Amino acid sequence: MTTAGVRATARIEARDDGRGGTSLPMLDGEGPLALRRIRSSGSEARVMLVGAMSGPLGGDHLAVEARVGPGARLRVGSAAATIALPGQAKGEARYDVRLDVADGGELSWLPEQLISAGGSELSVSSRVELRGDARLVFREEQVLGRVGEQPGRLTSRLTVRRDGRALLDQELACGPGAPGGWDGPAVLAGHRALGQLVVVRPEFEKEVPVARLLGEYAALTPLVGPAVLVTALAPDALVLRRVLDGALRDLT
Numbered sequence: 001m002t003t004a005g006v007r008a009t010a011r012i013e014a015r016d017d018g019r020g021g022t023s024l025p026m027l028d029g030e031g032p033l034a035l036r037r038i039r040s041s042g043s044e045a046r047v048m049l050v051g052a053m054s055g056p057l058g059g060d061h062l063a064v065e066a067r068v069g070p071g072a073r074l075r076v077g078s079a080a081a082t083i084a085l086p087g088q089a090k091g092e093a094r095y096d097v098r099l100d101v102a103d104g105g106e107l108s109w110l111p112e113q114l115i116s117a118g119g120s121e122l123s124v125s126s127r128v129e130l131r132g133d134a135r136l137v138f139r140e141e142q143v144l145g146r147v148g149e150q151p152g153r154l155t156s157r158l159t160v161r162r163d164g165r166a167l168l169d170q171e172l173a174c175g176p177g178a179p180g181g182w183d184g185p186a187v188l189a190g191h192r193a194l195g196q197l198v199v200v201r202p203e204f205e206k207e208v209p210v211a212r213l214l215g216e217y218a219a220l221t222p223l224v225g226p227a228v229l230v231t232a233l234a235p236d237a238l239v240l241r242r243v244l245d246g247a248l249r250d251l252t
Contacts, residue, residue, distance in 0.1 A: 064096070073105070084120040103134060134200065167223050217233040218230065
């Protein structure tokens with residue numbers, strides 16, 4: 001830790017163990033990013049990201065990297081919500097997620113919510129690289145402010161690529177200092193919980209799910225390639241999770 005904040009990276013590597021399971025030759029956490037292997041299910045290895053400290057705080061730069069090899073199956077969750085907080089160090093905090101899934105690999109990325117607390121400044125960048133028939137479930141949930149407080153400044157960008165071709169590239173900025181209209185009827189419409197679910201399945205090449213509404217503030221949209229995007233707004237994290245969980249059950 002320095003006056004500029006904490007720098008820490010957590011790294012995960014998953015490989016087919018040749019016996020019908022998945023091994024984890026790399027499971028390395030730093031500072032506030034601790035990794036724990038939990039009980040696996042069938043051929044799937046499961047890892048829990050455990051926050052060992054508060055944050056990210058102003059000036060922190062945290063990163064999580066995961067690589068899934070051919071035939072390996074990995075599921076990553078987190079033990080609790082991540083809360084972006086203002087810190088003693090000036091400047092925004094950064095949180096980078098870098099995911100790489102090989103042909104025939106499968107990744108389920110299902111962390112708990114990210115909460116943008118009042119006074120915080122956080123930039124989140126998530127980049128997913130898929131190859132061949134890689135399979136993906138990627139869930140992202142963000143809550144603007146804790147109960148009774150205004151949100152901090154949150155900028156989030158998600159990029160998903162398959163064999164070098166973009167399936168999705170989008171960015172959203174919310175909170176104080178964000179471009180005008182972020183809380184208006186054309187964007188969040190006063191809601192404080194927002195989320196998205198990206199599902200990539202080779203079988204979608206032959207039968208793509210039909211675009212449809214999943215409620216007043218949620219929709220399923222097919223993407224170019226074997227992928228779909230579910231976006232949702234909700235008044236709180238509980239309702240948001242219920243919508244996204246229902247969509248995931250339908251898609252998988």
